[in-house]
């Protein structure tokens with residue numbers, strides 16, 4: 001049969017998250033993004049400051065990202081403006097060129113793709129600061145999964161209603177004793193990890209076969225979804241695997257130690273690494 005290959009390689013694609021995966025959490029970018037999201041919710045959407053921590057928590061847990069959450073509960077805003085606000089002020093100088101990772105990536109003879117919830121400008125800036133901008137063949141980002149909405153004739157014209165929501169779903173009440181979770185949660189209009197639909201769409205757009213692809217992410221939720229999508233999964237930034245993780249890397253720099261077969265050199269320097277239930281990884285993180 002035409003589709004039968006006498007020898008098919010085990011993997012043909014590596015799919016990477018970006019933030020806190022290709023650079024360490026210790027960069028501080030995550031905290032700054034969280035602060036900027038909170039500032040956006042207060043300054044642009046008029047949400048009371050004291051309610052933001054709890055609300056943000058509900059939104060993040062329910063919808064994958066705060067942005068997807070605030071949209072789902074009824075706020076209308078311009079997505080590009082949101083991204084400019086949240087990422088535009090970040091100290092990208094905190095991200096340093098990473099020649100070690102660059103060399104590792106370039107030595108891997110597979111297709112390499114980024115899969116991030118962030119917008120394309122942030123992805124490009126971060127990859128450029130890390131010196132990795134030419135290491136990936138494709139970037140699946142916010143705009144890939146959420147293409148700009150055409151100007152429509154109905155009332156859903158984003159960008160013209162900033163801070164003027166008409167009907168906001170009270171998600172805090174939904175999860176509180178008052179409501180007892182009886183109200184129906186609104187659906188998200190934004191597609192992002194860890195939604196399984198986001199994985200399905202990303203794999204389709206990038207023409208990726210999950211059975212021959214390894215997925216790297218620092219989020220345990222994303223890893224669990226990636227596993228359900230059929231990917232081989234690597235939890236990055238932790239020395240212990242989580243549910244759905246096939247491997248764990250304390251740093252992305254440890255790829256070669258934990259997955260030497262990617263270079264076809266299983267016998268080389270296999271030393272202390274174990275691929276099993278109890279994974280302990282020596283780290284050599286250069287932050």
Ligand SMILES: [Mg+2]
Nearest residue numbers: 017019020218
């Ligand atoms: Mg991440």
